[in-house]
Amino acid sequence: MTTASGVRDDLLAEQEALDVLVAGLDDEQWELPTPSERWSVRDQIGHLAFFDGTAALAIVDEDGFRASLASLSPVFAPDATPDTMDDLTLATFRAMTPAELLAAWRANRAVLADASAGLDDDTRVIWYGPSMGAKSFLTARLMECWAHGQHVADAIGAVREPTERxxxxxxxxxxxxxxxxxxxxxxxxxxxxxxxxxxxxxxxxxxxxxxxxxxxxxxxxxxxxxxxxxxxxxxxxxxxxxxxxxxxxxxxxxxxxxxxxxxxxx
Incomplete structure (x- = not known):
């Protein structure tokens, strides 16, 4: 039977596989466009870095996570555009060098790994929509990592071997x-x-x-x-x-x- 701990282990493995894929990229490759409209390779990793960080916050500090939601309120304004979300979640990472961005993603992954280590199967975690069970929450992070990793692979012309994950x-x-x-x-x-x-x-x-x-x-x-x-x-x-x-x-x-x-x- 799948457990939260088992999903967490596979999430860490998926993140490490993507890290291997991007760690050797040169500066030009980090700026390559990906199949996601408006997003470069760096944006794919910046997106993961942002939400791995907020995922960790959601686990360890529910009140802090609720407070952080206010920063995304412009997304729901009548004049919001797709760039509104990008400006709020990616601006910090777009200002980084590739080396700084990779380090930031690794740091947020580590915080999430520590935060999720104690999750029980029946723990519920607050999130942007309804709260999620721990297994579903970690599965969603794994899915995000794999999917955004696919966009990176497509952009740089890499072929990934599928896994049981x-x-x-x-x-x-x-x-x-x-x-x-x-x-x-x-x-x-x-x-x-x-x-x-x-x-x-x-x-x-x-x-x-x-x-x-x-x-x-x-x-x-x-x-x-x-x-x-x-x-x-x-x-x-x-x-x-x-x-x-x-x-x-x-x-x-x-x-x-x-x-x-x-x-x-x-």
């Missing part, structure tokens, strides 16, 4: 199907969808009813790329059967925040 992201992708629709103000389709994913190890991860008429099958990596909006479903090898399954894969969003459409077909 994808199990956390795949499960998150399945259980956020309802969220995908609620977040868009849409009714959630009633149809059951069977998901069968081939893990990097060759094992098969199964979700949903075996007798479901609609299905999504393929590699765990492709599924995770789609639900984190790193790839359009048509740019993967996923076999999607049924109108509701197709609709889900075209809208899938395993992360919080306002609804987004993800990449177009390459």
């Amino acid at each position: 994808l199990a956390h992201i795949a499960q998150l992708g399945v259980i956020t199907r309802k969220w995908t629709y609620v977040n868009r103000g849409l009714d959630v389709p009633d149809a059951d969808i069977r998901v069968e994913l081939t893990a990097p190890s060759g094992d098969v991860w199964r979700y949903g009813s075996d007798d479901a008429e609609q299905s999504v099958t393929g590699t765990a990596e492709d599924f995770c790329l789609v639900v984190t909006q790193c790839r359009h479903v048509d740019a993967t090898g996923l076999d999607v059967v049924g109108d509701d399954a197709v609709d889900w894969m075209n809208k899938a969003q395993a992360f919080a925040g306002q609804a987004t459409d993800g990449p177009a077909v390459a």
Whole structure:
């Protein structure tokens, strides 16, 4: 059974894998544009640094985290733009040299690692939306690290080997199907969808009813790329059967925040 401690271990491993990917980049590579509109490689790491820091604060100081929410209030103003959030969360990191940014991310990761070491499975952690159970909270951090790491890999032309850590992201992708629709103000389709994913190890991860008429099958990596909006479903090898399954894969969003459409077909 997955535990908060187990997810934490995989989060640390995912962060270290991304660290290895970026540690040797030169200054020009840090400024390369990524598939995320407006964001460079440095912005991807700056985003992780900011939210790893606030995640640690949420665990150890709930009142301090609540107080920090006021700094993001301009995001909800009528004249807010996508740059508003970037200015509030990335400005500090955009002013750093690449070496300073990498050090800042490492420092915030270390604080989060220490803060999360004592989390029990049933601990709830305050966050920007509803509070989250410890396992879900840490899974979300792992998913963010992996997805933003994919954008970095795409920008620098690197190919990452998939790992069994994808199990956390795949499960998150399945259980956020309802969220995908609620977040868009849409009714959630009633149809059951069977998901069968081939893990990097060759094992098969199964979700949903075996007798479901609609299905999504393929590699765990492709599924995770789609639900984190790193790839359009048509740019993967996923076999999607049924109108509701197709609709889900075209809208899938395993992360919080306002609804987004993800990449177009390459």
